[in-house]
Amino acid sequence: MTTRIFGSGIRRREDPRLITGRASYTDDIKLPGMLHAAILRSPYAHANIRSVDASGAAGQPGVVAVYTGEDTDGVLNGLPCAWLIPGSDLKTPAHPPVAKDKVRYVGDAVAVVVAESRYQAEDALEHIAVDYEPLDVVINPKAAAQDGAPQIHEDVPNNIAFTWALAGGDTDAAFADAAVTVGDTITLQRLIANPMEPRSALAQWSAATGELTLWNTSQNPHIARFLTCVVTGVPEHKIRVIAPEVGGGFGSKIPYYADEAITAFCSMKLGVPVKWTETRSENYLITTQGRDHIEEVEMAATSDGVITGLRTTVYAGLGGYLSTASPGVPTILHGLMYSGPYNIPNISGTVYGVFNNGCPVDAYRGAGRPEATTLIERLVDLVAAAVGQDPAEVRRKNLIPKFENGHDVATGITYDSGDYESALDSCLSAAGYEALRAEQAQARADGRCVGIGVSSYVEICGLGPSQVAGAVGFQGGLWESAIIRFYPTGKVNVMVGSSPHGQGEETTFAQIVAGEVGVDVDDVEVLHGDTDNTPMGWGTYGSRTTAVSGAAIAVAARKIKEKSRALAAHLLEAAPEDIEYEDGRFFVRGSPDQHKTIQDIALMANVAWNMPEGMEPGLEASAFYDPPNFTYPFGAHVAVVEVDPETGHIDLQRYVAVDDCGVQINPMIVEGQVHGGVVQGVGPALWEGAVYDDDGQLVTGSMLDYALPRADLLPEIEVHSNSTPSPHHPLGVKGIGEAGTIASTPTVYNAVMDALRPLGVTRVDMPLTPEKVWRAINDARNGG
Amino acid sequence: MTVPVEITINGKACAGEVEERQLLVHFIRENAGLTGTKVGCDTSQCGTCTVQLDGVSAKSCTVLTVQASGSSVTTIEGISDGVDLHPLQEAFWNNHGLQCGFCTPGMIMAASELLRNNPSPTREEIRHGLEGNICRCTGYQNIVSAVEDAAGKMGGR
Ligand code: FES
Ligand code: FES
Numbered sequence: 001m002t003t004r005i006f007g008s009g010i011r012r013r014e015d016p017r018l019i020t021g022r023a024s025y026t027d028d029i030k031l032p033g034m035l036h037a038a039i040l041r042s043p044y045a046h047a048n049i050r051s052v053d054a055s056g057a058a059g060q061p062g063v064v065a066v067y068t069g070e071d072t073d074g075v076l077n078g079l080p081c082a083w084l085i086p087g088s089d090l091k092t093p094a095h096p097p098v099a100k101d102k103v104r105y106v107g108d109a110v111a112v113v114v115a116e117s118r119y120q121a122e123d124a125l126e127h128i129a130v131d132y133e134p135l136d137v138v139i140n141p142k143a144a145a146q147d148g149a150p151q152i153h154e155d156v157p158n159n160i161a162f163t164w165a166l167a168g169g170d171t172d173a174a175f176a177d178a179a180v181t182v183g184d185t186i187t188l189q190r191l192i193a194n195p196m197e198p199r200s201a202l203a204q205w206s207a208a209t210g211e212l213t214l215w216n217t218s219q220n221p222h223i224a225r226f227l228t229c230v231v232t233g234v235p236e237h238k239i240r241v242i243a244p245e246v247g248g249g250f251g252s253k254i255p256y257y258a259d260e261a262i263t264a265f266c267s268m269k270l271g272v273p274v275k276w277t278e279t280r281s282e283n284y285l286i287t288t289q290g291r292d293h294i295e296e297v298e299m300a301a302t303s304d305g306v307i308t309g310l311r312t313t314v315y316a317g318l319g320g321y322l323s324t325a326s327p328g329v330p331t332i333l334h335g336l337m338y339s340g341p342y343n344i345p346n347i348s349g350t351v352y353g354v355f356n357n358g359c360p361v362d363a364y365r366g367a368g369r370p371e372a373t374t375l376i377e378r379l380v381d382l383v384a385a386a387v388g389q390d391p392a393e394v395r396r397k398n399l400i401p402k403f404e405n406g407h408d409v410a411t412g413i414t415y416d417s418g419d420y421e422s423a424l425d426s427c428l429s430a431a432g433y434e435a436l437r438a439e440q441a442q443a444r445a446d447g448r449c450v451g452i453g454v455s456s457y458v459e460i461c462g463l464g465p466s467q468v469a470g471a472v473g474f475q476g477g478l479w480e481s482a483i484i485r486f487y488p489t490g491k492v493n494v495m496v497g498s499s500p501h502g503q504g505e506e507t508t509f510a511q512i513v514a515g516e517v518g519v520d521v522d523d524v525e526v527l528h529g530d531t532d533n534t535p536m537g538w539g540t541y542g543s544r545t546t547a548v549s550g551a552a553i554a555v556a557a558r559k560i561k562e563k564s565r566a567l568a569a570h571l572l573e574a575a576p577e578d579i580e581y582e583d584g585r586f587f588v589r590g591s592p593d594q595h596k597t598i599q600d601i602a603l604m605a606n607v608a609w610n611m612p613e614g615m616e617p618g619l620e621a622s623a624f625y626d627p628p629n630f631t632y633p634f635g636a637h638v639a640v641v642e643v644d645p646e647t648g649h650i651d652l653q654r655y656v657a658v659d660d661c662g663v664q665i666n667p668m669i670v671e672g673q674v675h676g677g678v679v680q681g682v683g684p685a686l687w688e689g690a691v692y693d694d695d696g697q698l699v700t701g702s703m704l705d706y707a708l709p710r711a712d713l714l715p716e717i718e719v720h721s722n723s724t725p726s727p728h729h730p731l732g733v734k735g736i737g738e739a740g741t742i743a744s745t746p747t748v749y750n751a752v753m754d755a756l757r758p759l760g761v762t763r764v765d766m767p768l769t770p771e772k773v774w775r776a777i778n779d780a781r782n783g784g
Numbered sequence: 785m786t787v788p789v790e791i792t793i794n795g796k797a798c799a800g801e802v803e804e805r806q807l808l809v810h811f812i813r814e815n816a817g818l819t820g821t822k823v824g825c826d827t828s829q830c831g832t833c834t835v836q837l838d839g840v841s842a843k844s845c846t847v848l849t850v851q852a853s854g855s856s857v858t859t860i861e862g863i864s865d866g867v868d869l870h871p872l873q874e875a876f877w878n879n880h881g882l883q884c885g886f887c888t889p890g891m892i893m894a895a896s897e898l899l900r901n902n903p904s905p906t907r908e909e910i911r912h913g914l915e916g917n918i919c920r921c922t923g924y925q926n927i928v929s930a931v932e933d934a935a936g937k938m939g940g941r
Contacts, residue, residue, distance in 0.1 A: 011878055015877045015885070019892065020861065020866040021821070021859065021860035022820065022866060119803065196884065196918065197884065245884075248921055668880050676920075679924070680920070680923075703825050703829035708918055711911040712914075712915040714911070714925075
């Protein structure tokens with residue numbers, strides 16, 4: 001019989017095709033007659049285009065066609081922004097897929113060559129002559145918002161795309177009355193998402209049928225179909241988007257890009273399949289980046305360290321254009337989380353969304369929440385230092401006490417369930433916090449620079465109730481749907497609209513079905529990623545796939561169970577209320593021998609030889625699940641570092657994570673998400689950052705210059721978990737995809753600042769590279 | 785200008801006429817049709833293109849096809865028949881050593897070289913041995929566990 005498959009760390013069914021090199025990612029697909037596109041990109045961060053002469057490319061070997069903005073203008077529509085936050089005076093300047101008059105960041109598309117081979121297409125790019133008139137450039141988002149800054153879009157004064165404000169309680173009074181106030185300016189630098197698979201699009205147009213098929217590295221194929229329709233004008237039902245194997249995304253494969261539209265355009269013009277795949281260098285220039293915040297923040301507290309207020313002004317860089325979801329990230333997903341896991345009665349914030357001459361910025365793992373958690377956790381540490389108390393104790397006294405069903409915070413949202421103190425306690429005890437502090441005191445006495453960082457966090461995920469989505473200007477729903485279909489042999493297909501790309505939901509979704517209706521997990525196949533054989537859904541991001549799509553599957557499975565119960569009652573000649581269910585068997589109460597298995601039911605329902613009056617044949621159910629609230633996973637993390645004051649080198653020695661993502665379907669996968677998430681947050685604390693020079697050239701333009709975490713730089717991450725079920729979710733799950741990234745940046749940052757405090761260092765911008773740390777130490781030593 | 789080449793890939797002779805500048809990874813993917821070997825970067829940093837060239841692991845994006853002519857190449861498709869798995873493949877599966885899987889072929893090829901040179905490495909040595917391969921999903925920890933596990937099972941093979 002089936003074991004307890006739901007909740008067990010079974011290995012993933014995705015893996016055999018991946019470990020043997022038999023999986024098909026977009027760039028692995030070859031179609032007969034397929035041509036290759038290469039896109040000419042602006043070398044200037046800001047320039048007017050005087051002219052484009054593509055004639056030189058046309059005769060190059062293998063070249064089939066060359067198109068410029070003149071060709072796409074009026075054929076392709078502009079790229080839409082899909083998160084129109086209300087009450088913010090949002091400006092949505094035009095974003096043509098191919099720039100015709102002006103370029104606004106290095107990488108803006110200017111022309112495209114289609115050729116028989118990728119090599120030929122790239123060669124021909126050199127033969128396109130573009131006459132640019134360079135303009136002044138601005139990169140720093142605060143500088144971009146000042147009077148006199150170079151204006152990037154004509155109709156957007158001071159480059160301010162929106163001003164979003166948040167107010168809960170009376171912050172001014174809280175600060176006026178506070179015994180203690182602390183403040184800081186925190187830079188959350190631009191980050192490059194770096195999924196290992198570069199983006200790719202393969203478009204196949206059929207003039208005969210009017211159908212466009214697009215293979216695309218997308219986290220959300222149904223949104224990609226919708227936006228392909230908006231941009232190309234091909235009717236939605238004639239577009240098929242397939243996200244085959246997708247090699248990570250981390251948010252950067254949510255947006256709809258110019259490149260997809262251009263590739264589709266080329267195929268529609270030429271009537272043959274056309275493929276475009278970015279190089280890694282292109283990825284660094286054009287695939288949406290994350291963060292880019294300058295945060296001026298203050299916290300008010302009592303002399304005993306009880307937090308009374310939080311005030312922020314944030315300049316959020318948007319890049320040269322609005323990307324698909326960019327306005328929602330530094331506002332809804334950021335400001336609404338300003339209370340963190342704490343009771344903060346008075347909160348206010350102003351966020352300026354500012355255009356600058358960099359790559360467009362959009363959601364990147366954590367999206368808004370790492371930016372919020374970092375500022376909160378930094379300020380809590382400053383409060384602790386100001387009142388002379390242990391940072392863990394200050395956290396403890398401010399944490400919202402345990403609650404099981406709803407807690408309102410000053411930003412106006414309602415957390416679902418939380419037990420923040422248990423998470424903190426578990427983490428402190430797993431880390432051996434008291435002993436660590438004692439060791440630290442000894443190390444300091446010995447002249448060594450050891451630091452301990454603590455952070456508590458809560459995040460918002462499981463996005464989300466569609467009504468709320470509408471109210472906050474998201475131009476779509478946030479529900480998910482699932483179809484569960486039983487075949488006569490008792491085997492099952494599950495079709496979902498979300499689109500996992502590394503998170504393992506082909507496995508966890510099968511575990512849900514197995515857990516609900518008692519089929520063998522191996523008898524369940526999960527289909528996703530192809531808009532032609534999956535029901536509508538909004539995609540995989542925001543730690544929402546298991547939370548929302550998983551709920552849809554659970555609801556559909558329960559419908560299957562109810563129909564099966566009714567059919568079993570009919571076949572067993574009993575009343576439905578007398579039918580009990582256990583482990584895939586329906587039996588008459590008191591006589592378990594008289595039973596029908598779910599496979600018996602599936603067969604009968606499919607052949608329909610003997611059905612109860614009025615029951616439809618088939619054993620299939622679908623569910624549309626619109627969550628009643630978001631889910632709010634939480635936890636506490638501790639990091640230990642040692643800084644070499646002579647070199648500024650940081651040794652991350654220990655990392656302890658306690659996360660509470662509610663009920664776990666597959667603990668092995670949860671742990672893997674924590675590992676990866678933590679490392680993606682450690683990266684920006686210590687190494688990662690996209691750097692543009694004053695001319696808007698990306699200095700960190702390759703993996704040589706952009707320092708990604710590598711295996712030898714990391715300690716073993718100690719992962720623990722608690723489980724506080726979400727009260728409103730059918731399975732009690734919350735989501736774990738982003739938690740590690742949200743918690744680890746401030747944890748490591750706080751650890752390093754803790755190490756540097758005795759040296760008098762009060763501020764170092766992330767990433768905390770040896771050079772910056774060394775300079776900060778020297779400046780402090782020299783009285784700076 | 786094209787030149788004739790012949791490379792034995794996974795025991796099978798693959799001949800072709802290629803441009804002198806063609807990268808071996810493109811020959812493997814385009815000419816031989818073996819797409820398990822990935823292209824993750826254009827600066828020889830990521831390791832997703834790692835194969836074995838005459839028994840030594842190499843980033844196939846740093847080798848020209850013409851340089852490899854006459855050589856023998858093993859790719860991820862060649863280390864097992866896809867059914868009976870190589871111990872490293874099995875260990876990556878058992879230890880959740882992959883998420884999106886894009887780095888995995890290169891990671892397994894690099895790990896197999898590592899184990900050939902050091903059949904029972906410490907976790908620290910595994911981390912150092914794999915520093916030329918980037919994984920953005922796993923945080924490496926389970927990859928290290930997988931290689932450690934495989935080393936145990938292979939018993940110094
Ligand atoms: S493709 Fe990145 S190292 Fe070869
Ligand atoms: S598993 Fe995705 S990059 Fe390694």
